[in-house]
Amino acid sequence: MPVKIKPDLSAAFWRNYFRIYDRLAATRTNRRLIGRAVDYLRVGPGEAYLDLGCGTGNSTAEIVRRGGEVLGLDLSTFGLTRAQTKVPKAGFVKADMDQSLPLAPGSLSGALAINSLYLSHRPEQVLGEVFVILKPGGRLVISNPRRGAFPQKILEEELQLEKEYLQMRYDWLNAKIRLAVKTAIRLADFAVFLPFQLVLKQESPHFEHAEFWGTRAKAAGFSIESVDNTLYGGQNDTLVLVKPLR
């Protein structure tokens, strides 16, 4: 049976993507995803971490904020340039995660891959390599959109979180007006972003279920500590993977 090999998404795709991406990265739903994923990483002050497919550095910034030393790795020069400006304390490297990872065995306390591992063409190899570069007891947190994920659920969660915030902060009328304005802004943001998401959905090699990631993580040697399917409007599966002590 012929195998259709999809081309890699181009540098131009990511450049245009990142021009609008940071507007959505600032949403409450995305900040909740990053916050929870970094909680799962259990950042220790001065410990070393890898942010795999770091993009413009939003999760990198959160690890630094909690005292970790981070190396952000990404293919996109445009994303890395933004990340460097945003998080001057972190190190950054331009590399393809599908090639070998430029880190020594046993050198990291943890690694994070938010919305990036599903873009890998060789997830088994990447999981195997991360396993090797982690210290025993080290943690890998991966969060990927599930097969059949609905982007509108992410928007729904965003508006719900915004509503809860505004209701706490403002009187009834003020909260209503502000929510109406915020809804219009977010609808426009999501509408502009939708074509990019559709391309990602078509081109990404691995829009998969949690079982897919769990099976491959176990084959690489990890134990699965937990699976969280509540984040990003309930559209992402977030797995907490641990390298056993021995």
Ligand SMILES: C[S@@+](CC[C@H](N)C(=O)[O-])C[C@H]1O[C@@H](n2cnc3c(N)ncnc32)[C@H](O)[C@@H]1O
């Ligand atoms: C959807 S963005 C997520 C960025 C970031 N993790 C976040 O949550 O804000 C996916 C990122 O993965 C990167 N990426 C895709 N394929 C990659 C590869 N083979 N090696 C390294 N980075 C890759 C892209 O350049 C992009 O920055």
